[in-house]
Amino acid sequence: MKRLVVVTLPLLLAIAAPASSAEDTLYQDMGGQPGIDRIADMSVDNYLADPRIKDIFSESNMERIRAELKDQFCVIADGPCRYTGHDMVATHKGLHLTNANFNALVEDLQAAMDSCNIPFATQNRFLARLAPMQHQVVTR
Amino acid sequence: MKKLALLLLLAPLPGFAADEAHTIVQKGRAFHPGEVTINRGESLTFTNNDEFIHQIYSKSDGFNFDSDEKNPGENITETFTASGTFEVHCHIHPKMKLVVHVK
Amino acid sequence: MRLPFRALALYLGLAALASPALADALFDSGKLLATGGVSQVEGAGGGGLASWAMITGYGTRNGIGANLHYTAVPLPDYNLQTAGLAVGLYDRLELSYAWQGFDTQEVGGALGLGRGFVFHQNIFGAKLKILGDAVYDQDSPMPQIAVGLQHKENDRAAVIHAVGGRNSTGTDFYMAASKLFLAESLLVNATLRATKANQFGLLGFGGNKHNDYTVQFEGSAAYLFSRQLAAGVELRTRPSNLSVAHEGEAWDLFAAYFFNKNLSLTAAYADLGNIVIKNGQHGAYLSLQAGF
Numbered sequence: 001m002k003r004l005v006v007v008t009l010p011l012l013l014a015i016a017a018p019a020s021s022a023e024d025t026l027y028q029d030m031g032g033q034p035g036i037d038r039i040a041d042m043s044v045d046n047y048l049a050d051p052r053i054k055d056i057f058s059e060s061n062m063e064r065i066r067a068e069l070k071d072q073f074c075v076i077a078d079g080p081c082r083y084t085g086h087d088m089v090a091t092h093k094g095l096h097l098t099n100a101n102f103n104a105l106v107e108d109l110q111a112a113m114d115s116c117n118i119p120f121a122t123q124n125r126f127l128a129r130l131a132p133m134q135h136q137v138v139t140r
Numbered sequence: 141m142k143k144l145a146l147l148l149l150l151a152p153l154p155g156f157a158a159d160e161a162h163t164i165v166q167k168g169r170a171f172h173p174g175e176v177t178i179n180r181g182e183s184l185t186f187t188n189n190d191e192f193i194h195q196i197y198s199k200s201d202g203f204n205f206d207s208d209e210k211n212p213g214e215n216i217t218e219t220f221t222a223s224g225t226f227e228v229h230c231h232i233h234p235k236m237k238l239v240v241h242v243k
Numbered sequence: 244m245r246l247p248f249r250a251l252a253l254y255l256g257l258a259a260l261a262s263p264a265l266a267d268a269l270f271d272s273g274k275l276l277a278t279g280g281v282s283q284v285e286g287a288g289g290g291g292l293a294s295w296a297m298i299t300g301y302g303t304r305n306g307i308g309a310n311l312h313y314t315a316v317p318l319p320d321y322n323l324q325t326a327g328l329a330v331g332l333y334d335r336l337e338l339s340y341a342w343q344g345f346d347t348q349e350v351g352g353a354l355g356l357g358r359g360f361v362f363h364q365n366i367f368g369a370k371l372k373i374l375g376d377a378v379y380d381q382d383s384p385m386p387q388i389a390v391g392l393q394h395k396e397n398d399r400a401a402v403i404h405a406v407g408g409r410n411s412t413g414t415d416f417y418m419a420a421s422k423l424f425l426a427e428s429l430l431v432n433a434t435l436r437a438t439k440a441n442q443f444g445l446l447g448f449g450g451n452k453h454n455d456y457t458v459q460f461e462g463s464a465a466y467l468f469s470r471q472l473a474a475g476v477e478l479r480t481r482p483s484n485l486s487v488a489h490e491g492e493a494w495d496l497f498a499a500y501f502f503n504k505n506l507s508l509t510a511a512y513a514d515l516g517n518i519v520i521k522n523g524q525h526g527a528y529l530s531l532q533a534g535f
Contacts, residue, residue: 086193
């Protein structure tokens with residue numbers, strides 16, 4: 001009995017190890033710039049259609065947000081971009097966001113990545129880098 | 141007699157030099173006031189009393205400006221050197237609008 | 244016009260629920276899918292055997308979540324069922340109640356208790372999250388940590404004493420550390436439990452061999468195959484306080500499927516080892532959780 005557990009655990013860890021080679025970056029696994037741009041655009045479309053969070057964007061310059069999101073996603077995925085926007089604290093402070101708002105955004109991003117056929121494991125590698133932004137972006 | 145004296149005190153006196161700079165407050169992602177009338181050569185000081193970063197720009201044939209972005213607590217002053225009616229916006233928050241009548 | 248205070252509060256509460264801005268509502272169902280865990284065998288939020296540091300339900304720190312669960316564990320010579328209710332308050336405090344029924348079937352007859360003799364247990368649980376966030380703290384090795392207790396009351400005091408058990412009621416105390424390694428799609432949990440319980444308390448607490456609290460371990464490791472499916476393994480050690488029955492570790496291989504934030508199904512192969520006079524008590528574990 002114990003032997004089965006001892007065998008299963010390393011097996012789980014082996015499954016969990018990234019399938020891509022050492023050469024691939026997350027940026028490449030997400031489809032490079034075209035892939036990331038598409039994910040960013042679809043995410044924003046989802047936010048604006050999501051009754052839970054669409055009102056957060058009612059005063060925003062959506063073209064600007066789309067462009068900044070593309071840059072930011074690229075940087076987060078280790079792509080060859082520079083994010084020239086302001087820090088996450090300054091840009092979100094006035095919105096008084098909750099964890100529920102943040103999670104809704106994550107779900108909409110997941111749906112966009114699903115539509116772009118990004119494998120779940122790759123999605124999680126990207127989300128793992130976004131998750132800590134909760135500390136800066138959620139203030140309520 | 142007293143009433144007349146009081147009325148004269150309250151009425152705007154012609155020829156008296158107005159303040160060189162008027163203040164516009166940015167708050168709640170809006171300009172306060174939303175409309176203002178000034179004389180050519182006068183300035184508007186925009187004070188960011190908001191929780192958001194703002195900037196100001198205006199685009200028309202006679203007169204343009206496009207400022208840096210300002211954090212909450214910061215000010216910027218713009219001098220209106222042309223006459224006419226101008227709209228001032230913020231490129232971060234497209235619904236923000238200030239109408240400036242310059243005499 | 245003055246509204247009575249209670250009527251006003253009720254109106255505001257209803258208005259909040261009716262509002263399309265669900266994120267601001269009390270029952271916000273705002274947590275990400277599967278991040279409340281499922282219902283473990285004693286009714287706390289966790290896996291199947293192990294209690295986890297996550298607070299049950301989908302309420303975020305601004306809200307409340309709750310759920311009902313039913314679990315069936317048909318073993319070769321016994322049948323275990325549990326059913327319960329749990330509430331998660333502001334992603335900080337979890338309160339749970341679970342009822343357990345342990346049917347001894349033929350063994351009851353063999354022991355002179357009567358065929359189909361059933362032990363019942365009421366388990367009252369409380370869990371408090373004290374540090375960390377399993378989902379958001381991806382930039383830190385820090386796990387989410389919670390402390391909890393499970394107060395258990397068994398209804399067969401006379402039989403428990405007859406088999407060498409000291410008490411028919413007892414309380415377990417535990418500390419759980421849970422971490423989601425999101426980049427690896429891996430969820431890991433380790434819990435230490437101070438307990439005197441025999442067979443989770445179904446055969447009472449303390450015994451003729453041993454009557455002190457001992458520290459036991461329960462751990463889970465699960466791989467996330469998709470947003471809806473997690474599968475993994477658990478191990479739980481138990482004290483062996485009774486001379487009449489040797490009790491060893493329990494373990495399971497499980498898969499949990501989250502249909503949506505209202506329904507999940509967990510299926511496992513569980514091995515509870517020796518229970519009183521019967522060895523090899525392994526079989527299916529099926530659990531359904533419904534809530535928000």
